[in-house]
Amino acid sequence: MDKTQCPIGVFDSGVGGISVLRELVARMPNENYIFFGDSKNAPYGTKTLGEVQKLTCADAEYLVSQNVKALVVACNTATSAAINILRREYADMPVIGIEPALKPAVHAREYPRVLVMATPMTLREEKFHALMQKFETEADILPLPCPGLVEFVERGELDGAELERFLRELFAPYKEKPVDCVVLGCTHYPFVRGMIQKVLGSRVLVFDGGEGTARETQRRLKECGLCNPSGEKGKITLQNSLASEETERLGWFLLESHQ
Numbered sequence: 001m002d003k004t005q006c007p008i009g010v011f012d013s014g015v016g017g018i019s020v021l022r023e024l025v026a027r028m029p030n031e032n033y034i035f036f037g038d039s040k041n042a043p044y045g046t047k048t049l050g051e052v053q054k055l056t057c058a059d060a061e062y063l064v065s066q067n068v069k070a071l072v073v074a075c076n077t078a079t080s081a082a083i084n085i086l087r088r089e090y091a092d093m094p095v096i097g098i099e100p101a102l103k104p105a106v107h108a109r110e111y112p113r114v115l116v117m118a119t120p121m122t123l124r125e126e127k128f129h130a131l132m133q134k135f136e137t138e139a140d141i142l143p144l145p146c147p148g149l150v151e152f153v154e155r156g157e158l159d160g161a162e163l164e165r166f167l168r169e170l171f172a173p174y175k176e177k178p179v180d181c182v183v184l185g186c187t188h189y190p191f192v193r194g195m196i197q198k199v200l201g202s203r204v205l206v207f208d209g210g211e212g213t214a215r216e217t218q219r220r221l222k223e224c225g226l227c228n229p230s231g232e233k234g235k236i237t238l239q240n241s242l243a244s245e246e247t248e249r250l251g252w253f254l255l256e257s258h259q
């Protein structure tokens with residue numbers, strides 16, 4: 001059966017993964033996509049490992065039941081908790097995960113101070129420790145768990161005084177000795193990038209893993225002969241476990257936003 005016309009399944013604990021979907025569409029506009037956000041159960045990053053593994057497997061199964069040709073785990077938390085389980089379960093299809101974009105940040109300056117913002121689970125899991133170990137001689141790497149930040153994005157609160165206060169408090173320990181680079185290690189954070197940059201100052205370089213994930217997805221599709229040969233614009237479907245009009249509106253707004 002020709003699977004090239006089948007959609008690419010993309011999922012996240014909520015609307016954050018739309019930052020990855022945006023990069024996928026920019027790179028491969030002719031592909032069809034189904035995005036599933038599990039906003040009903042967000043955030044994942046403060047749950048137990050077992051809970052996140054269970055939810056991640058359910059998200060993937062839901063997309064696979066809709067005949068997707070590949071799975072993109074547009075969630076750092078779900079990737080660190082369950083990518084190996086998913087790769088075992090769906091050994092016959094490309095399963096692409098995301099990880100904090102530490103490499104470009106480390107190489108952006110000479111021995112930089114790099115702040116890695118992510119959920120508590122991403123920073124606790126083995127996958128991140130292995131990644132950090134790879135670069136620890138080249139940079140001063142500072143992991144910063146950010147519980148509570150995902151909720152701002154889920155509420156559609158992408159700027160304003162409360163978000164600014166939250167971030168100022170979060171970054172207060174780095175005021176004395178400023179950081180050079182920030183890695184957005186959670187797919188929700190690119191949507192508050194403007195405020196992060198405002199609070200930290202324009203000198204700080206900001207990195208996220210969305211583009212690299214889109215590039216890797218394209219590489220895997222090519223390798224497996226799964227690229228859609230169509231020259232037409234593909235179809236994008238947004239689904240969410242909350243199934244509310246408000247969440248749907250937020251989803252489309254985020255997909256079209258340029259922050």
Ligand code: DGL
Binds near residue numbers: 017042043076185
């Ligand atoms: N967007 C997710 C990530 O990339 C998870 C946020 C959460 O649900 O805690 O880590």
